[in-house]
Amino acid sequence: MNELDIEGICRIDERITGRYRPDVWEQRTAYYLRRDPDSSQVAEVDGRVVGFMLGEVRGGEFGLEEPTGWVEFFGVDPSAREKGVGRRLIEALLGHFRSKGAHVARTMVASQDKEIASFIAAMGFVPAPLTALEKRL
Amino acid sequence: MTSETRYASAVRDEVRTLPKPYHEAIEHWQRHNFPDYPKLAEEWDRFFPKDEPFCLCAKIAEDIPSEIEVGERKGEEKALAPRELPEEAAQHLLTAIKAQASTEFGSIQQHQGTLARAQEPQDHAWALRVMAEELRHGYQMVHLLTSADWSPVTNTKASDMVEEILSMQTGSHLLAAFNLEYDSFLDNVVFAAFIDRVGKYQLTMQKISAYKPYASSMPPMLREEAFHLAAGVIPLRRWVEAAARGDGYITMSDIQRATHKWFGRGLEMFGDERGGQTNVKFGLKDMANREAQDMYIDECQRMYDDLNERYVRARFPKLSRDDAEKAFARIKSGETVDGVGSEDLLRLPDRRFFRRRGEFAYQMVGTHGGAFTDVEKYIAHVLANLPEAYRASIDVKHWADLQRKVTRGETPLKEAINSMPRLARVGGGCPCAKSVRWVQESG
Ligand SMILES: CC(C)(COP(=O)(O)OP(=O)(O)OC[C@H]1O[C@@H](n2cnc3c(N)ncnc32)[C@H](O)[C@@H]1OP(=O)(O)O)[C@@H](O)C(=O)NCCC(=O)NCCS
Numbered sequence A: 001m002n003e004l005d006i007e008g009i010c011r012i013d014e015r016i017t018g019r020y021r022p023d024v025w026e027q028r029t030a031y032y033l034r035r036d037p038d039s040s041q042v043a044e045v046d047g048r049v050v051g052f053m054l055g056e057v058r059g060g061e062f063g064l065e066e067p068t069g070w071v072e073f074f075g076v077d078p079s080a081r082e083k084g085v086g087r088r089l090i091e092a093l094l095g096h097f098r099s100k101g102a103h104v105a106r107t108m109v110a111s112q113d114k115e116i117a118s119f120i121a122a123m124g125f126v127p128a129p130l131t132a133l134e135k136r137l
Numbered sequence B: 001m002t003s004e005t006r007y008a009s010a011v012r013d014e015v016r017t018l019p020k021p022y023h024e025a026i027e028h029w030q031r032h033n034f035p036d037y038p039k040l041a042e043e044w045d046r047f048f049p050k051d052e053p054f055c056l057c058a059k060i061a062e063d064i065p066s067e068i069e070v071g072e073r074k075g076e077e078k079a080l081a082p083r084e085l086p087e088e089a090a091q092h093l094l095t096a097i098k099a100q101a102s103t104e105f106g107s108i109q110q111h112q113g114t115l116a117r118a119q120e121p122q123d124h125a126w127a128l129r130v131m132a133e134e135l136r137h138g139y140q141m142v143h144l145l146t147s148a149d150w151s152p153v154t155n156t157k158a159s160d161m162v163e164e165i166l167s168m169q170t171g172s173h174l175l176a177a178f179n180l181e182y183d184s185f186l187d188n189v190v191f192a193a194f195i196d197r198v199g200k201y202q203l204t205m206q207k208i209s210a211y212k213p214y215a216s217s218m219p220p221m222l223r224e225e226a227f228h229l230a231a232g233v234i235p236l237r238r239w240v241e242a243a244a245r246g247d248g249y250i251t252m253s254d255i256q257r258a259t260h261k262w263f264g265r266g267l268e269m270f271g272d273e274r275g276g277q278t279n280v281k282f283g284l285k286d287m288a289n290r291e292a293q294d295m296y297i298d299e300c301q302r303m304y305d306d307l308n309e310r311y312v313r314a315r316f317p318k319l320s321r322d323d324a325e326k327a328f329a330r331i332k333s334g335e336t337v338d339g340v341g342s343e344d345l346l347r348l349p350d351r352r353f354f355r356r357r358g359e360f361a362y363q364m365v366g367t368h369g370g371a372f373t374d375v376e377k378y379i380a381h382v383l384a385n386l387p388e389a390y391r392a393s394i395d396v397k398h399w400a401d402l403q404r405k406v407t408r409g410e411t412p413l414k415e416a417i418n419s420m421p422r423l424a425r426v427g428g429g430c431p432c433a434k435s436v437r438w439v440q441e442s443g
């Protein structure tokens, strides 16, 4: 992923969410580009971005001391789905995590997001022995 | 949580500090040439709170192949010391390292001049971080010059090579792109988008260097370079959008003029279009000059398509994405759509425009590729397309004089190509006291 992929990522996000949010994606991509530009991935077809997967290796979150590859933002253009794009993106991302010394990858999925949950499950992720808890303030 | 949620991926780089006299020389240089550096820590906590703190050190990547990857000696062991390279290769390499060092320190001097004029706190913090990382890159080059024995190819002592580099000023650097003053903060950003992009190409080509210490220096620098390009493109994206809404303080025409100022100097950083084969032969780079330059131009074109598309979208906020993309395609192909035509968009100048080195040096080609025969008309055309503040500079005057002399046959082309303007502030040692060196060997 590089700085010229921002608009392609915005396009996919817009197709999924119906909102054009360039500022949000500029901030997010800048975050990954300055911390770990090699890990985050985009998939291109004919020079057009059709999928993206952003993440990085961090240690210490939630008391999890080991370096963990966090899969954080992803999306595949609706017209390019179910062709293995998501799988190839995550495989590339996990490959980078491994090369950076992570032995585990983690992500969080909203329970009503069946599509994402099925994809993540198909990619071999299993429920972790952790429960996400929250309290409204 | 901040200190525990740090970036763990850098653990693979070995960190090295320079011997004290060199480390202190660079810190001393920083105090004179980069006085805003102390602001970095404060802005870091605000804008990059979860990022690993900045480290003024050399970083050596692990897992670099031990065998030469391209060229005549492909498959042989990479050199660990300059004497293990063929003499001509070591000479090329030393020149490349010194040139790279000059660009790193030079860009800081340029950025410092207009840094304070950033309008957005984030733009300021990003540019400041870019400068600090350039200082680290300069530090890395000094490490390469001082941690190896270069005596097989130079009689100059390492300390004198470092002294020479630290004494350079805007005007006495080795490459023209680093001898131009910035006119406003727009230059900080356009420079990051165009000139740091050349840097990315140069570093990428040298990832395969047959000199292993150089190859090992590339991955950490390239990771930083990825952010430098974002620090150029993201502010440009926002300015273009503001310009389309009509509420910006930077117009499309300002960006266009700044592009004319920098693009040719960026192209010339690749070296003569017809050269570069020697570096490939020696396994120092994996591409010759023209091939790399072509890729660079394509990438700049994509950057401008991106900015233009964003502009069109912002000009027509009611259109859906698909319709805005269609409108952009029509405008790009020359149509005028609801009052917006291709002349409202940004365009890269022809690669032969305003060139002073390489295959197209002093050929009189306009921004759109048209040829000129009358030198005065050509000079007027170039001036009309440059930023106003730059138009009046010594650099432009020097160019115009040479362009006249070359066209009239009074100055041989080769001489014009090698002629650098002697700008007002030409280097020297540390200004604290007369004749004091940056590098204090006894210190
Ligand atoms: C989830 C998503 C990334 C999948 O992308 P994709 O390119 O279609 O995925 P692939 O074709 O590589 O499919 C990989 C696997 O996931 C499974 N999968 C993908 N989408 C699925 C769905 N909707 N339902 C069930 N399984 C699904 C497939 O069965 C496939 O498994 P298989 O290879 O064993 O058959 C894509 O649907 C998407 O972008 N969804 C929206 C994401 C989103 O909302 N992002 C914003 C939050 S960051």
Ligand SMILES: [Fe+2]
Residues within 6 Å of the ligand: B104, B133, B134, B137, B199
């Ligand atoms: Fe640099």
Ligand SMILES: [Fe+2]
Residues within 6 Å of the ligand: B134, B196, B199, B224, B225, B228
């Ligand atoms: Fe840079």
